[in-house]
Structures are given as C-alpha cells and as structure tokens.
Amino acid sequence: MLETESGTNCIIRKATKDDVPVLVRMRLMLQLHMETANERILKHNETWKVGLPQFYSDLIGNSNSLGLLVFDNEKGQAVGMTIGQLIEDREMEVQRYVKINDVWVDEDYRRKGVCSLMVNKLIELYKERGINTFTLNYVIDNLEAEATWRALEFEPIIKSCVATIS
Known part of the structure; x- marks a missing residue:
C-alpha cells in the first residue's frame, strides 16, 4: 500500500483483462479532457471508441506492454491508470525505450501525488x-x-x- 502526498492510501497493480472496462472508461475521459484542453486536436471517431475494449485486451496480453491501475484503498475503486509500451527500433541510437501511451487520474484525485506514484512505478518496473x-x-x-x-x-x-487546408 502506498500513501499519496494528501494521505490517500492507494494500491497500484498491473491491469488484467478484467480491468478492460475501467481502462476504456478512463481512456474516454482522457480523450474528452484533451479535446477540451485544445479543440484543434484530431478527434477519434466511433470506430475507435468501439475498438477500445479489444485494443486494451490485446495490449494487456502483450509482454511488451504494461498497464497499471491505481485504487483508492478505502473506497476500493480505480482512480487512475497508465499504459507503457516497450518500443524496439534498431534504427534508433536508443534502440529500446518505453512510450507512455495513456495516463489518467480521476479529477478528485489530482494534485495529490497519484500520478507521480503511478508513473514512477511504471518507470521502476521497466x-x-x-x-x-x-x-x-x-x-x-x-x-x-x-x-x-x-x-x-x-x-x-x-x-x-496540424493544418486543415481547403
């Protein structure tokens, strides 16, 4: 068990296929947050949304990917997630690196150290x-x-x- 800066007791664990609905919920919230922050961001369509469960299911089953969930221990609910993916590219000077794909922390848990705990755990594992x-x-x-x-x-x-040219 870990304690955030604000004293919230959290548990961080690897995501499983049973967590796919939670990952999808958080990814959709992340997308909305990004679109709100900058309306010019290229937006995903309905096909992308429908494909998210399969995307996360495949990702969790991939040994090069790692999904972490943070739970508020007292409430027993997921409050944050992050996904890392190992990239191997022999044409790069650094041939192995991790792309952090998704990071989400529910609004009530922001600015409390949840993201830092989660991302630092992801980094530690890689x-x-x-x-x-x-x-x-x-x-x-x-x-x-x-x-x-x-x-x-x-x-x-x-x-x-991005440019949209008529």
Whole structure:
C-alpha cells in the first residue's frame, strides 16, 4: 500500500483483462479532457471508441506492454491508470525505450501525488527490465499535463503540427 502526498492510501497493480472496462472508461475521459484542453486536436471517431475494449485486451496480453491501475484503498475503486509500451527500433541510437501511451487520474484525485506514484512505478518496473528512456506525448494547452510532466522531469523536445487546408 502506498500513501499519496494528501494521505490517500492507494494500491497500484498491473491491469488484467478484467480491468478492460475501467481502462476504456478512463481512456474516454482522457480523450474528452484533451479535446477540451485544445479543440484543434484530431478527434477519434466511433470506430475507435468501439475498438477500445479489444485494443486494451490485446495490449494487456502483450509482454511488451504494461498497464497499471491505481485504487483508492478505502473506497476500493480505480482512480487512475497508465499504459507503457516497450518500443524496439534498431534504427534508433536508443534502440529500446518505453512510450507512455495513456495516463489518467480521476479529477478528485489530482494534485495529490497519484500520478507521480503511478508513473514512477511504471518507470521502476521497466527499469528492472533494463529500460531507462521514456517518451510520451501530451496536448498543447493541457496545463495540468505540462506541469505534471515537468515535475516528473520530462522535457518537451518536439511539437506536432496540424493544418486543415481547403
């Protein structure tokens, strides 16, 4: 059991196939949050939404991926999730790194250290496998994400641009 900065007792564990509905719920909330932060983000369609359960089921079954869930121990409910995926690319100088794909913390648990505990646990588990390089993307104008990633020592190094040309 872990304690957050605010004193909330949490449990972090690996996600299982039984957790797919929780992962889907949190990913949909993450998508809405990103779209709210920056309305220009490219939006997913209904086909993507319908495919999320299979996507997470496949991801959990993949040995290169790791999903973690954080539970409020007192309430017994999932309050956060993160997904990491090991990338192996022989054409890169760093040939093995982890792409952190999804990170979500329910609103009532933000700014309490839940995200830090969860991401640090993900990093720790991959470091045990010899991985020490981690990458992620976040939406410009998502001020919470920007502050969180800077606090966790992630440094922005690239911007992605979108143009809709008539």
